[in-house]
Amino acid sequence: MPWNNQSGGGGGGPWKPGNQGPWGQGPSGGGNSNGGPPDLEELLRRGQDKLRQAMPGGIAGGKGILLVLVAVAVAWLGSGFYTVAPNEVGLNMIFGRFDKKTSSGLNYNWPYPIGSVSKLAVTNRVGTDIGFVTREDSRRVNSPTQIEVPEESLMLTGDENIADVKFRVIWQIDPVRPEDYAFNVRNPPETVKAVGESAMREIVGRTAIQRILTAERKVIEPAAQELIQKVLNDYKAGVLVLQVQLLSVDPPEQVIASFRDVTAAQQDQDRLRNEAEAYANRVVPEARGASSRILQEAEGYREQTVAEARGQAARFNQVYEQYRNAPAVTRERMYLETMERVLGGTSKIIIDQGQNGQGVVPYLPLGALDAPRPAAPASQGAR
Numbered sequence: 001m002p003w004n005n006q007s008g009g010g011g012g013g014p015w016k017p018g019n020q021g022p023w024g025q026g027p028s029g030g031g032n033s034n035g036g037p038p039d040l041e042e043l044l045r046r047g048q049d050k051l052r053q054a055m056p057g058g059i060a061g062g063k064g065i066l067l068v069l070v071a072v073a074v075a076w077l078g079s080g081f082y083t084v085a086p087n088e089v090g091l092n093m094i095f096g097r098f099d100k101k102t103s104s105g106l107n108y109n110w111p112y113p114i115g116s117v118s119k120l121a122v123t124n125r126v127g128t129d130i131g132f133v134t135r136e137d138s139r140r141v142n143s144p145t146q147i148e149v150p151e152e153s154l155m156l157t158g159d160e161n162i163a164d165v166k167f168r169v170i171w172q173i174d175p176v177r178p179e180d181y182a183f184n185v186r187n188p189p190e191t192v193k194a195v196g197e198s199a200m201r202e203i204v205g206r207t208a209i210q211r212i213l214t215a216e217r218k219v220i221e222p223a224a225q226e227l228i229q230k231v232l233n234d235y236k237a238g239v240l241v242l243q244v245q246l247l248s249v250d251p252p253e254q255v256i257a258s259f260r261d262v263t264a265a266q267q268d269q270d271r272l273r274n275e276a277e278a279y280a281n282r283v284v285p286e287a288r289g290a291s292s293r294i295l296q297e298a299e300g301y302r303e304q305t306v307a308e309a310r311g312q313a314a315r316f317n318q319v320y321e322q323y324r325n326a327p328a329v330t331r332e333r334m335y336l337e338t339m340e341r342v343l344g345g346t347s348k349i350i351i352d353q354g355q356n357g358q359g360v361v362p363y364l365p366l367g368a369l370d371a372p373r374p375a376a377p378a379s380q381g382a383r
Contacts, residue, residue, distance in 0.1 A: 080111040087123040089178045098179050118182055122175040125242065128193050130200070131166035154252070155201050161209040164250045169196040169228065170243040180238030192232070192239055199227040212249055213263060221246055 083106050084090040090102035092109040093116045109115040131153030134144045153164050171192055173181045185191050203223050207216055225244040232239045251259040323330040
């Protein structure tokens with residue numbers, strides 16, 4: 001069929017008022033006049049006429065072909081522009097090989113099929129649950145249901161017991177090496193889950209169950225995080241582990257009541273031990289203080305006794321030196337001092353046998369005269 005205007009029918013050409021558009025009624029001389037689909041040949045003929053009006057030289061001319069090729073090339077090159085969100089990193093690939101990474105904003109890469117772009121949300125945090133699965137319940141709003149996964153949660157402890165461990169690994173794509181996340185591991189979320197479960201089993205397998213249930217929980221979390229990060233770094237997975245959260249650590253359901261009794265007994269043991277240590281801390285210092293006091297008193301008594309003995313010895317030596325110089329005077333003085341000390345506080349009667357044989361000397365107690373008189377009662381003073 002020649003590509004020229006063969007409308008021929010009445011109406012004066014395809015774009016005149018007698019002929020409606022391609023989605024309306026067909027021309028009067030051809031097509032479907034009953035409101036059916038337009039004639040494909042007629043539509044192509046009209047497009048040919050329109051193109052001839054735009055390019056007088058015809059579509060077969062060299063200039064027209066060049067313009068079409070340039071327009072297609074510009075449109076193809078322009079399709080290489082793309083934008084990266086603030087929380088993303090773009091990975092440019094050329095012929096399927098990684099070229100470079102781009103930051104947020106407007107960027108450019110060779111368009112398809114030469115180049116392609118992969119965008120990764122490097123700041124989004126992802127939580128991987130191990131030991132259970134959380135599912136939304138359509139019958140209850142904001143009430144997710146946890147379904148236990150025993151093959152993941154049941155772990156063997158260091159003392160050959162079984163512990164039910166449920167935990168969550170919080171991680172994100174490493175913003176420094178996002179290309180490792182995109183190309184080195186086939187399924188990074190599943191890899192994180194498998195590595196997390198393996199690391200937790202290793203740590204739990206080295207620890208006794210009582211320590212896991214009580215004091216070691218805060219030690220297990222950073223240890224598991226460090227081990228998971230080390231394994232993922234060895235895999236070059238491009239994953240940054242932010243935190244490991246132990247959600248629950250319990251014995252198996254069949255023996256949980258017995259384990260609770262054991263835990264309560266251990267708590268009572270710790271409480272009694274603390275009370276005994278408090279009592280010892282109170283009694284022992286008191287005993288040590290009493291012992292120190294007795295020792296100090298003994299030391300003081302010894303020093304006092306020794307000092308008194310030395311003083312008595314020194315006094316005796318001084319008296320002996322004076323006795324050697326004047327024995328008679330010294331004996332007389334010692335006698336008088338001794339009698340004064342013995343008779344000074346007693347009642348005395350003086351007898352002198354040299355006065356007319358009477359023997360009794362009148363004695364006036366001058367000391368009694370100097371003694372203060374007792375005060376008279378108030379009733380006697382009124383009289």
